[in-house]
Amino acid sequence: MSSHAPSCHAAETGRSAPVGSPIVAFVGAPNGGKSTLFNRLTGARRVMGNWPGTSVEIGRGSWRMGDRTVDAIDFPGTYSLDPLSPDEELTRNLLVEVPLEERPDAIVVVADASHLARSLYLVAQVAEQPYRMVVALTMNDVAERRGVSVDAVKLAEQLGHPVIELDPRRGTGLESLADALTASLDAPAPARPARTAPEGSDFDRADARFAWIDDAVASAVVESEQDRTKTERIDSLLLHPIIGPLAFLGVMWLVFQLTTAVAAPLQDGLDALFTGPIANGATAGLEALGVAHPLVVGLIVDGLVTGVGTVLTFAPLMAIMFCLLALLEDSGYMARAAVVTDRLMRTIGLPGKAFLPLIVGFGCNVPAVSATRVLGDAKQRILTALLVPLTSCSARLAVYVMLAQTFFPENAGSVVFAMYLVSILLVVLTGLALRSTLWRAMGSSALVLDLPTYQRPQPRLVAQVTWMRLRGFLQTAGGIIVVTVMIVWLLQALPASGGHAIGEVPPTESWYATISSWLAPVFAPAGFADWRAVGALITGFLAKEAVISSWAQTYAVADPSTLDPTGQGVSALADQLRMTFDTASGGHPTLAVIAFMLFLLAYTPCVATLAAQKREIGLAWTVFGVVLQLALAYGLAVLVFQVGVLIL
Structure with a gap:
């Protein structure tokens, strides 16, 4: 055996049991x-x-x-x-x-x-x-x-x-x-x-x-002899070549409809809490402590409370989504979904077993990249790891929902569902393109998967899985968002030219706006050449959840009175976003926001995903993936906006 073989007794770091335990x-x-x-x-x-x-x-x-x-x-x-x-x-x-x-x-x-x-x-x-x-x-x-x-x-x-x-x-x-x-x-x-x-x-x-x-x-x-079981009878429909895929699409549409409909009032309540009592309490507390300096108030209230608070309002959304997916998993249906979609994967020449990491990617891209280890062939692992970032992770979901509720309030659930369909389509088409160019000789392998018996979901298990995923989302997002909020606030507080004190800078003259403005013209063909939209994409590189917090900070700094006139922060933020996209797109805000959502879907994943890719497939392939995703995202956004303008 290799002298570098791992040992069960060699790793003490991270153990929650006492040292020396069996x-x-x-x-x-x-x-x-x-x-x-x-x-x-x-x-x-x-x-x-x-x-x-x-x-x-x-x-x-x-x-x-x-x-x-x-x-x-x-x-x-x-x-x-x-x-x-x-x-x-x-x-x-x-x-x-x-x-x-x-x-x-x-x-x-x-x-x-x-x-x-x-x-x-x-x-x-x-x-x-x-x-x-x-x-x-x-x-x-x-x-x-x-x-x-x-x-x-x-x-x-x-x-x-x-x-x-x-x-x-x-x-x-x-x-x-x-x-x-x-x-x-x-x-x-x-x-x-x-x-x-x-x-x-x-x-x-x-x-x-x-x-x-x-x-x-x-x-x-x-x-003993048994008649055909209930599971077999249900599978005759849900695994049918035609009925199965239609049922899968129907189930996922229902999941997104329920998520957006149920989460909306809960989000409004949390938003009113953060933009009202918490923000006011933080301001009063700073005044009572005698540290109500504009820099401190800006950092605490406009930075941390507004930024982090806006992201936390989406916790109910994530909890509902995780709960519904846990119900599907515990019932045994998600394994059937893998079989149904695997047929499509193998039809276009992609490895059948690769669908399992891709399924994980719709929750979070980081463990999905790690899950490519289930593939025995190195080429299959590289290809699948490159496709994982195109699966729309739960962090993007919060942004989709905000934009869908802002620009398509009557059809928010259907719009979010459509984004996931586009995500699947991008995975399939990109995989086929890479397979036809870089990996022509790679053979595909069938999916080997046990299909569990259908069973009634256990509330305790569903609650445990939901909490574990929600806690992981909040822990991961929380640390990154706090850092991102601090960086964004600092860039917004620093003047790019003389004549302004730190913390008292007009938003358009801050370093945040200046850097974003340098890049904004690049996105003019896509319809969102505005520094606030582009700045959100830059912070989204760290974590897609940070897109919302950066907007909350930007518009709070731009005009605090418009953000919270009646305690309705998200509503005011939605108004600001509508004006931004309407101006940047030359009167085509709907097309511009669709282009923005498509860019958000396809462009470079978060830094944690890139770190996982580097670990699994190496630096060269990771860089290749970044270039590919940026080119795909930009091309898709420009195509949709320009074609839409011509048609309309």
Whole structure:
């Protein structure tokens, strides 16, 4: 083995369990309930991070088992210890290649009772190593509906390791799992594996494992004849070549309609809170402290409160979106969506499996770039990582909604939905273009994906997933936005020429306006050659959420009285935006704002995404992607505006 192989005991940074706690690895196939079980056991103590020495992301957290705390590690999903991707290679290295003293103290192998034979192949491979092992048997209710009954006691006798039936979604069987693992940890470490690794070639070893699996299944599983299940009946429609894609579009349209309709009154309430009591309270507090200097008031009130507050008004929007997507995921529908869209991907020659990272990209581009590691081919990873920034992340959603509600108030949901359709179209067409030029010889691969049984979403799990994603969004956006707000405020407070004191600069004579004005003429063909619109795009390079905060700051500095005459900050900001785009476009504000939204969709992603791309595909390909995205965004924006003007 390589001397640089990672070790489970080598990385102490970021661990939430006490140093020296037993290390327990969770392994299993995708869609078998492994991560659901891990999240249920670790709860809020779960942390994410890259494994030291690699760029593979894993979950890590503490699991309290009575008086004992263990350091739990959620390894990437894998069907076996024969790696086909960097994720699976890390799992094999940590379980097989490292010295015994550097391996986990115990392993929980999650096995799907409804696909037991397939799940047991990984169990067979782990059993060939000297490990304390507990098999967590999930999906038992699904197996029963399919007429499959698994005798956990007989299965444990065949495997030589404890087998615990549990349901991580409902939280049943967790105490039994803790008891079994505690007993295993208290027992001496096994001196030899539970079963001997088969001799011979790879095919001989595989045949021996399958024979062992057949014996275990024959002794522990009873199957009965069943009529076609409800899942199969639903899939006959949702996976239909014609009905399936139409149903997918209908579901996503409904998601965006509900998001924009429900979030609007909540956003108005939060906006009134920030632009009214909080802003007034901050001003009064500064006066009471005797620090009501224009610079301080400008930084705190016009900068932090206005900028950050405007972005936080979109928290309900993100929460509703995350909740609806979590409902679709927990019900089992999102896996079907991947299958439906995969057909299109393979039709145009893109790798089928590449759709999984692209799906993640609609939440956030950063983990989506990291998720390209599931692809075994290096060319496929590069191509997919270049396409990920074209998927419209949730940060862009807040900007879409603001502009849609401002310029298309009666059809805001449909406009936002259309932006996501354009995003998918750009991914497909750009991927086809790159495939036809740079990667002509690259073969496509079919999507291999377990389709979970349809099930009623669990409110606790939906709430947990929604909160985790919302918290991650706010934490990531919060830090970046605070820095961005400070930079924008400073540039707005600094005069570009003499005659003005710092903090008392007319907006058009600040360095922020000057820098933005230098670039604004470039966007005249696209219809938004205004320094305020261009300045927002510049700050959007740091984080797309910062587009809104930069506008809030810009217009607050430009004319505070118009921003908050009646406590309706977003309404006044919308009025300012309408005037800006109307003037810049020569009377075609609708076309200009569409061009702006398309540019926002396609241009360079945030710096965090670029950092992830550099880590995954290297600097040269990252720079290539930036140039490609800027050219695509500019060309698309100019084309739409110029053609629209000619038609109208």
